[in-house]
Amino acid sequence: MLEAAHQGLLGIxxxxxxGYLLLGVTLGxxxxxxxxxxxxxxxxxxxPFTFDLAPYEAMALLMGMYAITSTSDTISSVLLGVPxxxxxxxxxxxGYPLAKKGEAGRAFGAAYTVSGFGGVxxxxxxxxxxxxxxxxxxxxxxxxxxxxxxxxxxxxGALSGNAPAKGILVGxxxxxxxMIGYSPQDGIPRxxxxxxxxxxxxxxxxxxxxxxxxxxVIELAVRRGTLSEVPEMxxxxxxxxxxxxxxxxxxxxxxxxxxxIGFIPGLGASIVxxxxxxxxxxxxxxxxxxxxxxxxxxxxxPEAANNAMKGGxxxxxxxxxxxxxxxxxxxxxxxxxxxxxxGPDLLSTRLDVTFSVIWALxxxxxLTAFVLMGCTNxxxxxxxxxxxxxxxxxLVLVFMGSWMATQxxxxxxxxxxxxxxxxxxxxxxxxxxxxxxGIVLGPIMERYLDISVSRYGWAWLWERPIVIILILMTLxxxxxxxxxxxxx
Amino acid sequence: xxxxxxEHYIESLVVLGLAVMFALxxxxxxxxxxxxSLFPTIIGVAGCIIAVVLSLWIGVRGGAEKEEVSxxxxxxxxxxxxxxxxxxxxxxxxxxxxxxxxxxxxGTWLLGQLIAMPLFVxxxxxxxxxxxxxxxxxxxxxxxxxxxxxxxxxxxxSWYEGELFRFLxxxxx
Numbered sequence: 108m109l110e111a112a113h114q115g116l117l118g119i120x121x122x123x124x125x126g127y128l129l130l131g132v133t134l135g136x137x138x139x140x141x142x143x144x145x146x147x148x149x150x151x152x153x154x155p156f157t158f159d160l161a162p163y164e165a166m167a168l169l170m171g172m173y174a175i176t177s178t179s180d181t182i183s184s185v186l187l188g189v190p191x192x193x194x195x196x197x198x199x200x201x202g203y204p205l206a207k208k209g210e211a212g213r214a215f216g217a218a219y220t221v222s223g224f225g226g227v228x229x230x231x232x233x234x235x236x237x238x239x240x241x242x243x244x245x246x247x248x249x250x251x252x253x254x255x256x257x258x259x260x261x262x263x264g265a266l267s268g269n270a271p272a273k274g275i276l277v278g279x280x281x282x283x284x285x286m287i288g289y290s291p292q293d294g295i296p297r298x299x300x301x302x303x304x305x306x307x308x309x310x311x312x313x314x315x316x317x318x319x320x321x322x323x324v325i326e327l328a329v330r331r332g333t334l335s336e337v338p339e340m341x342x343x344x345x346x347x348x349x350x351x352x353x354x355x356x357x358x359x360x361x362x363x364x365x366x367x368i369g370f371i372p373g374l375g376a377s378i379v380x381x382x383x384x385x386x387x388x389x390x391x392x393x394x395x396x397x398x399x400x401x402x403x404x405x406x407x408x409p410e411a412a413n414n415a416m417k418g419g420x421x422x423x424x425x426x427x428x429x430x431x432x433x434x435x436x437x438x439x440x441x442x443x444x445x446x447x448x449x450g451p452d453l454l455s456t457r458l459d460v461t462f463s464v465i466w467a468l469x470x471x472x473x474l475t476a477f478v479l480m481g482c483t484n485x486x487x488x489x490x491x492x493x494x495x496x497x498x499x500x501x502l503v504l505v506f507m508g509s510w511m512a513t514q515x516x517x518x519x520x521x522x523x524x525x526x527x528x529x530x531x532x533x534x535x536x537x538x539x540x541x542x543x544x545g546i547v548l549g550p551i552m553e554r555y556l557d558i559s560v561s562r563y564g565w566a567w568l569w570e571r572p573i574v575i576i577l578i579l580m581t582l583x584x585x586x587x588x589x590x591x592x593x594x595x
Numbered sequence: 596x597x598x599x600x601x602e603h604y605i606e607s608l609v610v611l612g613l614a615v616m617f618a619l620x621x622x623x624x625x626x627x628x629x630x631x632s633l634f635p636t637i638i639g640v641a642g643c644i645i646a647v648v649l650s651l652w653i654g655v656r657g658g659a660e661k662e663e664v665s666x667x668x669x670x671x672x673x674x675x676x677x678x679x680x681x682x683x684x685x686x687x688x689x690x691x692x693x694x695x696x697x698x699x700x701x702g703t704w705l706l707g708q709l710i711a712m713p714l715f716v717x718x719x720x721x722x723x724x725x726x727x728x729x730x731x732x733x734x735x736x737x738x739x740x741x742x743x744x745x746x747x748x749x750x751x752x753s754w755y756e757g758e759l760f761r762f763l764x765x766x767x768x
Binding site for chain 2: 272273275276279282283286290321325328331493496500510519520526531552561
């Protein structure tokens with residue numbers, strides 16, 4: 108394991124991988140900082156660029172970008188009161204009031220310090236989990252992996268929005284969409300409607316860009332106007348760093364909470380900051396604390412958690428091949444594109460690649476925390492660019508990112524179709540992450556189901572203890588989700 | 596209140612449409628061998644049942660539920676739209692941006708990407724956003740450099756030629 112860790116570190120620090128890491132970090136700052144973009148958009152846009160890269164280089168680029176969107180999204184959350192990504196919604200609660208009080212620098216100092224800290228904690232938890240997870244994963248067979256897929260889809264569907272039945276239906280719709288094209292079992296074309304483009308199946312990149320980026324672009328175009336109302340930041344960067352050091356125990360607790368939430372498929376970025384914020388409020392013993400009016404602990408808690416969440420979310424993706432979020436689904440796609448199969452492969456023969464991901468996470472988080480402290484004033488000016496100028500640039504990236512899937516106009520029809528679907532889903536409050544997960548997980552689940560039925564008949568459903576546990580967990584997830592919806 | 600009521604009925608009908616789609620999937624899968632039809636059948640049956648129940652749920656209780664779901668971030672996976680699209684101006688802007696999106700595809704089909712994409716950027720900035728010449732031309736030049744430098748020279752992407760040039764027999768790339 109130490110040898111793999113050493114090899115992974117050398118792989119990331121070697122040129123040009125380290126250059127790709129720096130490029131990923133730079134792009135991650137942009138994707139996190141600009142509202143409407145996110146680590147998900149960045150991952151979808153960058154994925155096609157990794158096709159010709161070596162695995163270390165691809166992981167450096169993707170993880171460098173992904174790791175730090177939760178750090179740079181603080182900029183727009185604090186300065187604009189607009190979450191840069193879904194994971195920084197709670198930061199607004201106290202970050203924006205701090206900025207209005209002229210203490211934006213203090214908020215940034217605290218946020219960047221705990222972001223770097225949280226990212227490292229998440230990565231350490233990921234490392235510590237490998238020896239535990241490795242034998243567990245190796246004891247899994249096709250039935251267990253299939254049921255893990257079912258559990259992941261159920262959790263993502265049921266927990267990723269506040270309308271569980273809709274989430275589950277969306278997940279099933281995504282699995283249905285994943286069946287378009289040749290059957291992986293015997294090559295029979297399915298649901299292709301006479302369109303040869305569909306025979307190879309729906310490409311994930313245009314789907315994700317359509318679902319997540321186009322609705323944001325439409326919203327930006329409808330809303331119009333400039334973004335920033337706070338052009339200058341007050342002093343206090345180092346005050347924030349001291350605040351973070353003073354509240355290290357809160358930051359550590361929230362980082363562990365964040366990593367744990369990231370580990371559970373279907374939770375992740377959308378709730379991690381709120382859970383951590385809620386914990387900070389509930390555990391507060393200071394009668395002078397005024398959460399919601401510029402309390403620095405209201406910034407520290409969500410920012411520590413949302414960076415640690417990144418490390419936690421990698422655990423199910425790497426160990427089980429079950430992505431906990433749409434972003435992880437794309438990362439899973441990147442693994443597969445480079446011939447790396449999550450699960451036993453990444454925990455044994457390709458452990459060095461796993462460590463390269465972890466090192467990229469650590470280096471990117473620490474590096475970004477220092478860099479952003481030095482140049483936040485300059486970077487923040489990007490968010491003052493008018494939406495009307497940003498939109499064509501974003502659209503060029505989105506359309507060209509989609510084009511790289513198969514380089515046919517069909518990619519753009521998929522992009523627009525899924526964009527329309529994503530817009531309606533967003534408007535009607537339907538959760539979109541299950542779609543991306545379903546399209547990626549569908550073929551994997553079908554393969555495991557086919558192997559399970561071919562090898563064990565249907566006896567695996569009641570003869571294997573882990574399968575029974577997973578079925579019970581799935582049923583419990585569905586039961587609690589249904590009960591929650593009935594109460595509403 | 597009328598548009599709100601209509602919208603949740605539309606949503607209910609869309610979900611019912613999904614139920615029909617799942618059902619058709621199951622029917623179609625019956626023609627395939629077991630290995631190919633197993634997964635579509637399981638997903639189709641489950642999806643059909645849930646869609647029918649959910650369609651009825653939205654139809655009966657949709658109005659009340661929609662109040663909860665659509666208004667503001669509440670710990671859900673998405674950051675929900677905070678734009679009031681019911682106003683005429685917002686709807687008009689939505690159609691305009693959708694028109695630009697369709698325009699990119701139509702322009703590429705006609706002229707190819709290397710012409711259509713920079714043309715879109717320039718027109719969007721100069722005509723759509725009424726930006727100055729410097730910004731419009733500068734950003735368009737950046738996009739041309741980006742497309743040519745990254746996609747053509749680095750990635751060696753294949754470009755769509757454009758039906759107009761095919762029709763005229765002109766080979767650009």
